[in-house]
Amino acid sequence: MSDHNSENNKEQVQVFDDEKKILLDHDYDGIRELDHPLPKWWLFTFYLTIIFSVPYYLAHTFGGADSIQKEFKEEVLAAQNSQKEYDDEKGKFNLEEYQKVIAGPKFEKIAKKTYKRKCKACHGKDGGGGVGPNLADNFWLHGDGSLETVYNTINKGVVDKGMAAWGAKLGKEKVYAVLKYVADFKGTTPSNPKEPQGKEYK
Amino acid sequence: MNDKKLETFSYDDSVVKKFAIATVLWGAVGMLVGVILAAQLADWRFNFGLEWLTFGRLRPLHTNAIIFAFVGNSIFAGIYHSTQRLLKARMFSDMLSNIHFWGWQLIIVLAALTLPLGYTQGKEYAELIWPIDILITLIWVVFAVNFFGTLKKRREKHIYVSIWFYIASIITVALLHIVNSISLPVSLMKSYPIYAGVQDALVQWWYGHNAVAFFLTTPVLGLMYYYVPKAINRPVYSYRLSIVHFWSLIFIYIWAGPHHLLYTALPEWAQTIGMVFSIMLWAPSWGGMINGLLTLRGAWNRVREESILKFFVTALTFYGMSTFEGPLLSIKSVSSLGHYTDWIVGHVHAGGIGWNYMFAAGMLYYMVPKLWKTKVYSEQIAKAQYWTATLGLLLYYVSMVVAGITQGLMWRAVDAKGQLVYPSFIETVDKIVPMYWIRLIGGLLVLTSMLMMIYNLYKSIKNAPKNVEEEEFQAEALDHNKYKNEKGHRKLEGLTATFTVLATIAVLVGTIIEFVPAFLSKDFIEVSEKVKPYSPLEVAGRDIYIREGCYNCHSQMIRPMVSEYLRYGKASEAAESVYDHPFQWGSKRTGPDLARVGGKYPDSWHYFHMKDPRKVIQGSIMPEYTWLFGEKTEYQVLTKKLKVLKSMGVPYSEEEIYNASELAKEQAKEITLNMADAGVPMKMQNKQIIALIAYLQRLGVDMKEEK
Numbered sequence: 001m002s003d004h005n006s007e008n009n010k011e012q013v014q015v016f017d018d019e020k021k022i023l024l025d026h027d028y029d030g031i032r033e034l035d036h037p038l039p040k041w042w043l044f045t046f047y048l049t050i051i052f053s054v055p056y057y058l059a060h061t062f063g064g065a066d067s068i069q070k071e072f073k074e075e076v077l078a079a080q081n082s083q084k085e086y087d088d089e090k091g092k093f094n095l096e097e098y099q100k101v102i103a104g105p106k107f108e109k110i111a112k113k114t115y116k117r118k119c120k121a122c123h124g125k126d127g128g129g130g131v132g133p134n135l136a137d138n139f140w141l142h143g144d145g146s147l148e149t150v151y152n153t154i155n156k157g158v159v160d161k162g163m164a165a166w167g168a169k170l171g172k173e174k175v176y177a178v179l180k181y182v183a184d185f186k187g188t189t190p191s192n193p194k195e196p197q198g199k200e201y202k
Numbered sequence: 203m204n205d206k207k208l209e210t211f212s213y214d215d216s217v218v219k220k221f222a223i224a225t226v227l228w229g230a231v232g233m234l235v236g237v238i239l240a241a242q243l244a245d246w247r248f249n250f251g252l253e254w255l256t257f258g259r260l261r262p263l264h265t266n267a268i269i270f271a272f273v274g275n276s277i278f279a280g281i282y283h284s285t286q287r288l289l290k291a292r293m294f295s296d297m298l299s300n301i302h303f304w305g306w307q308l309i310i311v312l313a314a315l316t317l318p319l320g321y322t323q324g325k326e327y328a329e330l331i332w333p334i335d336i337l338i339t340l341i342w343v344v345f346a347v348n349f350f351g352t353l354k355k356r357r358e359k360h361i362y363v364s365i366w367f368y369i370a371s372i373i374t375v376a377l378l379h380i381v382n383s384i385s386l387p388v389s390l391m392k393s394y395p396i397y398a399g400v401q402d403a404l405v406q407w408w409y410g411h412n413a414v415a416f417f418l419t420t421p422v423l424g425l426m427y428y429y430v431p432k433a434i435n436r437p438v439y440s441y442r443l444s445i446v447h448f449w450s451l452i453f454i455y456i457w458a459g460p461h462h463l464l465y466t467a468l469p470e471w472a473q474t475i476g477m478v479f480s481i482m483l484w485a486p487s488w489g490g491m492i493n494g495l496l497t498l499r500g501a502w503n504r505v506r507e508e509s510i511l512k513f514f515v516t517a518l519t520f521y522g523m524s525t526f527e528g529p530l531l532s533i534k535s536v537s538s539l540g541h542y543t544d545w546i547v548g549h550v551h552a553g554g555i556g557w558n559y560m561f562a563a564g565m566l567y568y569m570v571p572k573l574w575k576t577k578v579y580s581e582q583i584a585k586a587q588y589w590t591a592t593l594g595l596l597l598y599y600v601s602m603v604v605a606g607i608t609q610g611l612m613w614r615a616v617d618a619k620g621q622l623v624y625p626s627f628i629e630t631v632d633k634i635v636p637m638y639w640i641r642l643i644g645g646l647l648v649l650t651s652m653l654m655m656i657y658n659l660y661k662s663i664k665n666a667p668k669n670v671e672e673e674e675f676q677a678e679a680l681d682h683n684k685y686k687n688e689k690g691h692r693k694l695e696g697l698t699a700t701f702t703v704l705a706t707i708a709v710l711v712g713t714i715i716e717f718v719p720a721f722l723s724k725d726f727i728e729v730s731e732k733v734k735p736y737s738p739l740e741v742a743g744r745d746i747y748i749r750e751g752c753y754n755c756h757s758q759m760i761r762p763m764v765s766e767y768l769r770y771g772k773a774s775e776a777a778e779s780v781y782d783h784p785f786q787w788g789s790k791r792t793g794p795d796l797a798r799v800g801g802k803y804p805d806s807w808h809y810f811h812m813k814d815p816r817k818v819i820q821g822s823i824m825p826e827y828t829w830l831f832g833e834k835t836e837y838q839v840l841t842k843k844l845k846v847l848k849s850m851g852v853p854y855s856e857e858e859i860y861n862a863s864e865l866a867k868e869q870a871k872e873i874t875l876n877m878a879d880a881g882v883p884m885k886m887q888n889k890q891i892i893a894l895i896a897y898l899q900r901l902g903v904d905m906k907e908e909k
Contacts, residue, residue, distance in 0.1 A: 013435050016500060024441055028362040029287040031428070032437035038446060042492060046450070046485035049529075053478035061471045068470055068534070072762035072773065079764050082620030121818045122807070131806045131880050169625035194879075 091167070093151040101176040111177035114170060119178065122163075127182065128190025132163065133197045136185040141198035145186075151179050208676040209357065213286040215573050215672070217299040221279035222566060222573065224307060226656050228275055229562070231314075232267030233649040239264055240645045243792065244638040246823045254318035256825045257792075258751025262329040263317040268554060269327060271310045273418055276562040278306070278345075280425040281368055283569055285352060288362045288428065290677045294351025298344050305341035309334060321391045324748035324784045325406050327413050328382050332393045335383040342379065346372050353698045357677045359685050360695040363444040367424030369698075370452045370705045374416040377709065382409035386846050388839065392745070394846055399779035400468055401727065403787055404720050408459035408713065415455040418553065419521075422561055423451075423490045426518070429565050430494050433510050439496035445691050447489025452705060454483045457712035461532035464541065465761035466787060467776040469723075472716060473534070479712070480532030487525035494518040509584035513564030516592065520556025524549065539614070542757055542791040544634065545606025548599045555595045555648055563587070563655055570659050575670050579661035587654040594647025597640055605637035614765040622768050627794040628821050635823070730777035733904045735852045736897070738840045739866035743897025745843075746890050747786070750827065757788035758797040758901065771798040771906065778905050781852045793824060798902030805873055806880035808895045830891040835870065837863040837888075869896055 013032050015023055022035040059065040101107060116125075122132035133141055142158055143149020154175050155167035167175055241248035242257050249255045282299065286292060293299050312334050316322075322329040330338070349372055353361070361369075382405055385393035397405050431438050438444065460468060460476025495518050498505070505511045527549050531540050540546060567584060571577055578584060612630040615623035624630050685696050694701055736744060747753075760766050762773040774797045779785050803811075807818065812830060815822040840862035848854045858865065867888070873895055874887040886892060 013431075013437055014500065015437060019437070023437060026360070026362075026441070028358065028360075029284075029290075029428075029432075031288075031362065031431045033441040033444075034437045034439055035442060036440035036496075038440065038443055039492060042443075042485060042488065045488070046482075049482045049484055053482050057474055057478045060474045068465060068473075068762055072764070072767075075764035076767050079616060079620035079768065082618060084620075086619040086621075117820055121810075121820075131804060131810065168619075168621040 091155065093148045093155075095147075097172070098147070098151075098176045098179070101173055102180045107177055107180070110174060111181040114174045114178045115181050118166065118170070119182075124190060124192065124194075126188065126190040127185035128192050129194030134190070134194040135182050136188050136190050136193065137196050138186075138202060139196035139198045139200050144201045147179065147183060150182060151175065154179060154182075207679065209679050210674055210676050211290070211292055211357075212672040212674050214293050214296050214299060215283070217293070217296070217303055218279050218283040218569070219573050220303050221275050221282060222569060224303075225272060225275040225279055225562060225566065226652070226659060228267060228271035228310060229559070230649070230652050230656060232264060232272045233645070233652050235260060235264040235267060237642070237645045237649050240638065240642040242825075243823060244635065244642050246825055249825050251826070251828070253320075253827075253829045256750070256827075258754045258825075259318050259320055259322075259749075261754045262322060262326075262751060263314060265327055266313050266317065266329065267310070268558075269413065269417060270313075273422075273554075273558045273562070274306065276558075276565065277371075277417075277421040277425065278302070279569065280429070280565055281349070281421065283573075284364055284425065284428040285349065285368065288358065288365055289352055289356035290358050290675070291352055291356045294348045294355065298348040298351075302341060302345045302348060305337065305344065309337055309341065312337070316391075320749040320751075322748060322751065323383070323385065323393070323395065324751075324753065324786065325382070325395065325402075325409075326753075326789060327410055328379075328406070331391055332383070332385055332387055333390060335379070335385075339376075339380060339383075342372075342376055346376065350698075350702075356698075357680050359680055359682070360692065361698060361701065362427070363438075363441075363448060364424040364427045366444075366448050366695075366701070366705070367420045367427070369702050370448075370709070371416050371421040371424070373702065373706050374412065374420075374452070374456070374709045377713070378409045378412050378416065382406060386850060388843050388846050394783040394843075394850065396783070396850055397785075398781060398783045398850070398852075399727075399785050400776045401720050402782065402785040403463055403466065403468060403779075404460065404472065404716065406785070407462040408456070408716065411459040411462060412456055414550075414553070415458075418558055419487075420452065420455075422558060425565060426490065426494050426514075426561065429568055430514050430518075431497055433508075433514060433564070433568050434498055434501045434504070436497050436499065436501055439493050439499070443489050443493050447486045447493070449708065450486035451483070451489070453708040453711065454479055454486055456709045457716065458483055458532070460716070461537065462789065463787075464532070464534050464537040465763065466759050467774050467779070469776075472720070475716065477532050477534055477537075480529045484526060484529040487528075488522060491518050491522040491525070495522075509581060509588055510564050510567045512585075512588050513560045513567065516588075517557050517560035517564060520552055520560065520595075524553040524557060527552070538761070538763060539610040540606060541761075542789070543606035543610045544602045544637070545610065546790070548602025548606060551602065552595070552599050555591070555598065559591065559648070559652075563591070566655070566659060570662055574663050574666035576662050576666035579658050579665060583654055583658040587651045587658065590647050590654065591651035594644045594649075594651060597644030597647065599644075601637040601640035601644065605634040605641075608637075609634050613769070614763065616765055616768065620768075622765060625769070627769075628819050631792075631823060632821050727776075727780060729780055730775075730905060733777050733780060735781045735847070735854060736900060737865065737869055738844060738858070738862040739835075739869040739893050739896040740900045741843055741847070742835050742837070742840060742866060742890075743893035743895070744786075746830065746894045747897055748784075752796075753786045753788040755788075755790060755792035755824075757791050757795045759787040760795055760797045760902075766795070770795045771902070774798075774902070775905060778902065781847075783847060783850060783852075796898065796901055798906060800899045800901040800903040801906070804877075804880070805895050805899065806877045806882060808898055809877055809880070809882055809891060812891055812894065827891070830894060831886070831889055833890045834888050835866070835890050835893045837866050840866055866893070873899075 013030065019034055024033045024035050026033045122130055123135050124130050127135035142153045157163045157165035238248060239257060239261055282293060313330055316331060317329060321331050323331060385395040387393040395402055457479035458476055460472045461480045464473050464477065505515050530536055531549060567578055609630045612624045612633065617623050688696065760770045760774045767773065811818040812827045814826055815824040841859055844854045844859045844862050848859065870887045870892045873892050874882060874884055
């Protein structure tokens with residue numbers, strides 16, 4: 001530290017015997033530096049990342065390795081095929097399955113809960129409508145109000161109008177349950193009914 | 203030696219003291235804001251129904267306060283303290299030091315006022331409006347002149363590794379800030395960035411990533427090289443390692459920005475650059491950790507006893523952990539899971555709390571007793587602070603990683619029917635709300651530890667002797683001729699101007715190679731005839747979207763992944779944001795992506811949802827935006843806005859510009875009329891909610907159809 005009165009020259013820097021050979025003559029405000037070689041494992045890691053990165057970059061940018069877009073197209077195709085298969089086999093309304101669900105012990109609870117969570121916001125707590133149409137009158141926008149057409153509307157949705165495709169989200173059991181719940185609105189008098197929309201079916 | 207003439211000088215420690223005090227005060231403020239935000243995610247009502255405290259407006263205040271106010275003041279304190287001693291010279295100008303200090307505090311106060319009021323640029327960590335951006339530039343120049351002036355009058359021929367890091371940081375931060383902030387003003391409080399869409403995204407994340415690199419990392423590494431060997435009185439482990447990791451770190455760091463944009467509409471070659479440079483960054487980052495930790499050889503037993511060393515060792519360990527996790531998260535497949543989730547939030551807090559706060563605490567406990575010629579008031583409190591902070595950090599980090607991975611897995615789950623397993627976004631939010639509570643506890647503990655330090659330092663300073671005179675030191679004047687025969691890096695350490703130029707070149711290489719194609723290549727400005735500029739009302743709505751900070755919770759970027767395709771629709775394309783000044787791709791999905799929300803729901807859905815989200819989505823954690831139903835849309839300014847946008851290349855006709863206000867009013871009337879069925883009264887037509895709905899309904903519709 002020679003000529004510079006460092007504030008902490010009371011305490012000398014501690015240097016071990018085996019370090020004396022590699023102690024450099026650098027001195028910055030009392031800070032000394034050793035000249036240890038680069039740790040081998042560290043250098044090896046650095047080289048490894050470079051050895052990985054360069055070919056990876058070349059392969060992905062110029063070498064035709066799978067690109068994000070290519071993988072994406074394949075994944076979408078696979079999903080669409082599964083969807084199609086499922087739709088053809090199991091997607092349609094089936095009266096037997098429907099009756100089985102509505103005869104089930106938990107039906108009422110499921111129906112009520114699902115309606116409350118998913119439908120109430122737009123169709124009102126008693127089906128009177130709001131953002132969405134009235135479900136208690138005889139007027140229907142999509143189909144004739146039969147179980148099958150209402151099922152299709154719930155299952156596939158009317159996405160343009162804000163009605164989601166609930167089939168995929170809820171599963172068949174809940175769709176059947178909520179279908180029955182909606183069908184039961186017919187003939188009731190909601191507290192705040194929305195004006196009729198669509199065509200009347202008696 | 204005795205015949206040399208000695209010069210007498212002293213250090214300006216008064217500015218260091220000021221920065222040290224500012225560090226802890228702003229640190230507490232920044233953390234308090236963080237705790238409020240954490241509470242809001244656990245329960246939205248913690249915004250107390252005040253627009254100024256809603257998440258979207260407050261989160262930028264938290265990030266800016268922690269980065270620029272807390273860490274900023276701490277690095278200035280450390281740089282002013284260590285630079286003078288390492289160069290054996292008083293700062294170039296006490297007056298510039300003071301302008302720097304007070305100017306910086308003014309910037310922070312202005313930020314704290316404007317951000318909650320909704321004055322924002324809408325770019326992450328660069329939210330401050332243009333007049334403040336100019337002030338930042340001026341103050342940074344003052345800092346640079348002061349710093350390089352001190353270099354010039356140094357009495358130490360060679361510059362130590364700390365100084366290398368300071369040089370690289372000062373130059374690069376200036377470059378980042380200026381390039382990213384260029385915008386054209388509409389008014390004193392509002393401007394549009396000159397970049398749009400993909401270009402804006404690339405510039406923004408070049409900035410955003412390197413704000414972490416050159417503001418939160420490299421200056422602090424410089425401080426580490428001073429305070430760690432000082433605190434343990436041991437020589438630095440390896441000079442050679444310092445050289446290699448310094449140059450490799452600054453050279454590689456600047457390239458890594460695009461790892462924030464993996465799976466976006468950024469051209470894939472640029473994404474791959476971001477990924478591979480992040481991986482190559484791993485070892486250079488660890489060089490700093492190794493040099494710090496191995497310097498502790500023979501002193502590890504003291505870590506048990508001394509709080510300062512506890513803070514330093516923990517800081518270095520979390521630095522090592524974060525700089526391993528960073529490259530890991532930059533691997534495309536890992537990013538596809540972690541991006542937009544709370545994992546990233548956990549990652550940055552491991553850095554922010556683990557590295558920056560822990561380091562600042564160690565540094566202050568070292569520095570304050572020396573500056574004020576006193577002793578730390580209570581070693582016991584310092585220890586308690588350390589354990590409180592560590593426990594808080596662990597709770598924070600673990601809860602966020604669990605939340606992030608859980609949600610990431612739920613988003614991507616697709617079943618054998620080719621359908622999403624969790625199609626309702628809200629299900630994936632419900633699942634992680636408990637983790638938000640645990641994070642809140644973690645955050646509270648960290649804030650508490652900060653308050654303990656404030657108390658401890660306050661008491662230490664209070665016990666200090668009054669009116670201590672400035673100490674005087676002596677050293678020889680610098681004689682450059684003495685060092686003529688040096689070679690290699692040692693020689694460079696004596697040539698500060700050359701060193702600065704080389705460091706500048708090191709950060710410019712990556713910058714130029716990434717930017718030149720972005721500004722020349724068609725990939726980046728792909729124009730589709732289908733994509734039309736926003737209508738005047740949509741522009742007004744977009745500015746409300748930016749003002750409310752919607753991008754803090756909602757992305758606008760559907761990634762090319764099958765789960766995103768099923769959930770949100772067709773993957774986003776570069777052409778779709780070509781008129782977006784600024785881009786709003788976002789970086790976090792606390793709520794769902796909005797890139798194709800246009801037309802997904804009826805207008806009235808948005809109307810009722812913005813008023814009371816829980817009426818429409820049970821369990822939603824979104825704030826209520828009630829003031830949008832009271833405040834009027836500003837129509838008069840739209841002509842000016844369109845003019846500014848047109849000057850940047852958005853193709854508006856003269857007629858549209860001239861009639862902007864009338865066109866907007868017409869569209870607003872139409873939308874309101876559409877909602878009459880749902881019970882929305884016509885008197886709402888001039889309210890801001892209508893403009894926002896216009897914007898939301900426009901998102902993603904131009905290119906919605908399959909090709």
